[in-house]
Each structure stands twice: as C-alpha cells, then as structure tokens.
Amino acid sequence: MTTGRVWDPAWLRDLLLSALPEETSLHGNVPEARFVYLPASHRKALEPNASVVVGMRGAGKSFWWAALQDSKIRSLVSHLAPHAGVSEKMHVAVGFGETAPGPDTFPGRETLEKLLSDGVAARLIWRTVVAYHADTKDSPLRVLPTWQERIYWVTNNPEIVDHRLAERDEAFAEAHTWFMVLFDALDRSASTWKNMNRLIRGLLETARDFRPYRRLRVKCFLRTDQLDEGEVADFPDASKVLASSVELTWTREDLFGLLWQYLGNASHKGAEHFVQISEAHFGIRWEDTQVGDVRVRRVAPSCIYDEAAQRQLFHSIAGEWMGRDWRRGFPYTWIPNHLADAGGNVSPRSFLAALRAAAQDTNERYPAHDTALHYESIKRGVQRASSIRVRELTEDYPWVHALMEPLSGVVVPCDFAEVALRWKEARAIEALRKSAQRDEEKRLPPAHLEMGVDANGLRRDLEELGIFRRTHDGRVDIPDVYRVGYGLGRRGGVKPLRTKASLGG
Structure with missing residues (x-):
C-alpha cells in the first residue's frame, strides 16, 4: 500500500x-461515536452551566444538541473532558429542535404562534416545557394531554410547580448527576423576527430562572444572528445568562x-x-x-x-x-x-x-x-x-439568494454603490418586502429590511452573516466560500461557479 x-x-x-x-448534515440524528471529535474550545460549551451556545451554520450546534442525547456519546465526552460535567447517567430531554414536535416532546411552530397570539408569555411556555420533562410520569402535569392545558395548569399552580421542581432538583443532586433540557433550531419556532425574538427572550429568561437550582439546567443552541442583545436580552439579570455563553469555533x-x-x-x-x-x-x-x-x-x-x-x-x-x-x-x-x-x-x-x-x-x-x-x-x-x-444559506435565509443573485459577475472588492445599483435594477429589495408581507412566508426576512432607504440595513444583515466584509476603505469584499458559489469574481482568485444549476448544489 x-x-x-x-x-x-x-x-x-x-x-x-x-x-x-x-451527507455532512445529521438532520437531528445522533452521530456515530467513532466520528465524534471534541475540539478543546467546545468542551466548555458542553458543561451544564453553559446555558447559551452560539455558532455559525455548520459549526456544530445541532451536532452537539443531538450528541448529548446519546448516553454512549456522553460517556465518550466524559472520558475526553472529565471536568465538563457530562456523564452517561445524566438525564437529557429535548425542549425544541429539528425532531418532530408533539405532545410528548415540545410544541411546534403553529402551536407556539397560537399561544403567543393568545397573549401567553414566552417565558411561561418554555417553563412549562422544562417542568414537564423534569417531572415524574405520575405528576398532574404529565397527565394533561395538550401543551395549552399544561401551560394553563402551570400558570394556576405556581407553588406546586416550584415544589415539584425543588423535589426533582434534590433527587438529581442526591444522585450526583444533572438534568438538562436542550433547545436548538429556534429559527423553526416562528415565522416572524418579532415572534422568534419573543421566544428566544423567553427561553433566556427560563435559563436564568433555572440557574438557582443545583442540578436543573437549560441549554440553548443559537445562531449568532439570533442573539441580538437589544432584542432578546433586555430583562433583569440577562448578563448572568450571557456571561456563561460559549461560541463554537474551529x-x-x-x-x-x-x-x-x-x-x-x-x-x-x-x-x-x-x-x-x-x-x-x-x-x-x-x-x-x-x-x-x-x-x-x-x-x-x-x-x-x-x-x-x-x-x-x-x-x-x-x-x-x-x-x-x-x-x-x-x-x-x-x-x-x-x-x-x-x-x-x-x-x-x-x-x-x-x-x-x-x-x-x-x-x-x-x-x-x-x-x-x-x-x-x-x-x-x-x-x-x-x-x-x-x-445551506438558501435553506436558512432564502432572502440571501435574492440579494446575491443580482451580483453575479461583479468583481470584488467593489464599492457598495455598485451593489446597491444591482439590487435596484433587479428590484430585489422590493421583492423582499412583498415576500415578507405574505402570510404564507415560512422563513424569516432580513432583520434590518426596513432600516433606511439606501439598502444599508441589508448590508448590515449580510455582514452579520459573514457574507459581506467591509474593507478598511469602506468597500464590499466577499470571502471565497460565498463569492465562488454566487458567481462573483476576484482577480487571481478561485474561478466562480457560473450556472444557476451549480448554485443549487
């Protein structure tokens, strides 16, 4: 050989x-233990006290969300990172994610949006989900068949809920283990930024509420663009939750x-x-x-x-x-x-x-x-x-393709005025606004679509996603990993893909 x-x-x-x-995406499936690689920088993200884990698409958020659900992989992590607090015997539940919602798992998007429209606080929704999973099978909460009924019960029985959670916390402490509820893929929780921000804010509040317990924890896996602190962290003691946040990098x-x-x-x-x-x-x-x-x-x-x-x-x-x-x-x-x-x-x-x-x-x-x-x-x-x-970007952010397709053939770095002109000629911004207004739209529009009239809000969105890079002289540059796929040029760079078919992968 x-x-x-x-x-x-x-x-x-x-x-x-x-x-x-x-196929490099797991789609919510548990990875094989033999292919689990644990970067040193990810160890802190797996600790039960790390309530918020942030990362770009493909950095490993959904990978660890799925991996932590498997006792064998937790055993492997325990061996590789003995001080992370992860063990085979710890109890893990799913509070939201890529798997199918249901009465025994978590409420789906339609249920969540109905609850929000009915005036139910997002914090109360997630508190109910965590309490449901943490409780024993014979509890009054576990007997109720729907999430709406469970939320009503939690709302009207706060002392009983507190007592049950304290009992469960004591049981896990005596067993020297943890109970952890995992949340991922929050972009699937809502069809508008307003509702998604409400749900993420409520989830962060829930993570804060469970910090005083010794052994009950909430872990949220979030994309970097979902953690706009002005929108989701404007509540008392938010800093205590965010102080423990960890970014997944490679x-x-x-x-x-x-x-x-x-x-x-x-x-x-x-x-x-x-x-x-x-x-x-x-x-x-x-x-x-x-x-x-x-x-x-x-x-x-x-x-x-x-x-x-x-x-x-x-x-x-x-x-x-x-x-x-x-x-x-x-x-x-x-x-x-x-x-x-x-x-x-x-x-x-x-x-x-x-x-x-x-x-x-x-x-x-x-x-x-x-x-x-x-x-x-x-x-x-x-x-x-x-x-x-x-x-992948098109799957997560369909609006990105609408902004990048008109830029095919542009040589970067270039002035932003050239980008804005291409968008104007393609009526891209107008199309995005119409799309955002349609009730049937199932993916979130750009967060800053309505910021100003000169397209700078959209430039900010693309910069936050790592697609645009602002040069020292204010021009727009695009890294090769996106430039090539979207058909833009660079003198001396890797040749761009030229056909729409190739963009589809």
Whole structure:
C-alpha cells in the first residue's frame, strides 16, 4: 500500500472517499461515536452551566444538541473532558429542535404562534416545557394531554410547580448527576423576527430562572444572528445568562484533527494502516477509547496542536503546493483560508465536503497523480463546498439568494454603490418586502429590511452573516466560500461557479 512517497495515492483516495461522509448534515440524528471529535474550545460549551451556545451554520450546534442525547456519546465526552460535567447517567430531554414536535416532546411552530397570539408569555411556555420533562410520569402535569392545558395548569399552580421542581432538583443532586433540557433550531419556532425574538427572550429568561437550582439546567443552541442583545436580552439579570455563553469555533488544527478522526475510524480496511503509517512516518500518536462495543481512535491532543507534524502529514496527501511551485500557496493553509467566512470562521462541514469532492475529482481527472489529491481538484473541491454553503444559506435565509443573485459577475472588492445599483435594477429589495408581507412566508426576512432607504440595513444583515466584509476603505469584499458559489469574481482568485444549476448544489 505504500511507496517511497509513503502512500499509494489510489489507495489513499479510496480511503478518503470511504471515510468522508457524502451527507455532512445529521438532520437531528445522533452521530456515530467513532466520528465524534471534541475540539478543546467546545468542551466548555458542553458543561451544564453553559446555558447559551452560539455558532455559525455548520459549526456544530445541532451536532452537539443531538450528541448529548446519546448516553454512549456522553460517556465518550466524559472520558475526553472529565471536568465538563457530562456523564452517561445524566438525564437529557429535548425542549425544541429539528425532531418532530408533539405532545410528548415540545410544541411546534403553529402551536407556539397560537399561544403567543393568545397573549401567553414566552417565558411561561418554555417553563412549562422544562417542568414537564423534569417531572415524574405520575405528576398532574404529565397527565394533561395538550401543551395549552399544561401551560394553563402551570400558570394556576405556581407553588406546586416550584415544589415539584425543588423535589426533582434534590433527587438529581442526591444522585450526583444533572438534568438538562436542550433547545436548538429556534429559527423553526416562528415565522416572524418579532415572534422568534419573543421566544428566544423567553427561553433566556427560563435559563436564568433555572440557574438557582443545583442540578436543573437549560441549554440553548443559537445562531449568532439570533442573539441580538437589544432584542432578546433586555430583562433583569440577562448578563448572568450571557456571561456563561460559549461560541463554537474551529481552529485550523481542529479541522485537520476532525479529518484524522474520520480516516482513523473509517470502516475501510485501510483505516488501521493509516493510523500505523501516520505514527511511524509522521510522529502522530493515537489513543484508543472504548465506548460500549465500539473502539474510538483519536489523535493525542499534543499532536493535534503540533502544526509542523499536521502540515507534513497533510502535504503527503495533497502535495506541497497549490500549483507548480510555492507561489500558489500551500494546501494546509490554502484550503481553510478559502473556506473561511468574513469573520474568519470555517464550517467543518464545508471542510470535509471540499476534501471529499477533491478526492472524487482527482479520481476522475488525474487518477495517475503522484499524491492522493491534485491541486486543481482541491480548487474544484472548494467550488463544490461553496455551492453547498450557498445551498445551506438558501435553506436558512432564502432572502440571501435574492440579494446575491443580482451580483453575479461583479468583481470584488467593489464599492457598495455598485451593489446597491444591482439590487435596484433587479428590484430585489422590493421583492423582499412583498415576500415578507405574505402570510404564507415560512422563513424569516432580513432583520434590518426596513432600516433606511439606501439598502444599508441589508448590508448590515449580510455582514452579520459573514457574507459581506467591509474593507478598511469602506468597500464590499466577499470571502471565497460565498463569492465562488454566487458567481462573483476576484482577480487571481478561485474561478466562480457560473450556472444557476451549480448554485443549487
């Protein structure tokens, strides 16, 4: 399997294609323990006292929301981060998320909006959800069949609710464990920013209300644009909740650590060989953890942050340069740099998607190449990851496509006046306002759609999402991960995708 260059390129490409997932989104499903990679910066986010976890799309919010529901993965986390307070025996419930709502889980969007329109306080809705899950099965609250009836009961029996929660808190304290209710995908909770902000504000209030308990906790996974403190944190003691907030980010070292996690734990027969060769030739030390009947390999933390070893290992896979010589850049830094948003953040989903696409493209175009990944295929992999990122944005924020499509062909950096003119010619803002007024619209419009008449509110929205970047001289720049997918140009940059079909992914 190895040659003088350490790897047989065709064999290694086969391992990459076998190990890296074709579909990188879990859609609420529990991940496999062997592919769970825990960046050091994420450990604090898993602690029960970290009530608010913030991150961009694809940073890992829904991943950890799903992972914490699985006792085996909690056992793994307990081994990897013993001081995080996560354990196999802790009790976890879902208060809202990507799974289906129902009488035994949580109220869905239509129920929530009906409750809000009836004047029910958002804080009371979430307090009822948490109390319902925390209580025992024979409690009066658990017997009631609908959320509306439960909320009415909680409203009219506050002392009983307090007493029941205190009893449950004592029981979990005596068992030396935690009870935690997880909330995710709050964009699905409402069809207007006003209602979503009310619900998030009420959820943060609920998290505050449960902090005095010793063992009852609420954990909220929020997108960065959902935590507008002026809208959702204007209540007493909000600072106590936000002080414990943690942002999910990925360093370059952790992105490659995730790659090794997939390669070392793949079902492919070559996974063991990859581990052996990376240890023998590159000094990468591996550790084993047993999770039930599953063996989980991981690179030792000291090696994860050894940049020289990581770079050497990856360049044995991808080659040393992004062209015929060093002037085109080096794959180890080039790939993360070209996948970063305007804030410098890289989605691990985009990273894995780019590498898988690069392996597939090398197989098809350069099967005899002397490394597993060809540099031109890596560029096409970034194009593929960009198209996926664009599709994800369209799913979460359909209005972004309406603003970016008219900019196809623009070369960045450019003056904002050129952007505003393109929007005006395409009547993009007018279309967004009409869309926002339709009752059937099921996705939130831009938060600052009505801010001023010169489109600066929309510029602010795109900057907050990491799509636009304001240069030092006030012009608009767009990072490659979005620029390529939306068909904008840059002198000397990765070529943009040109067709609407490619934008759809």
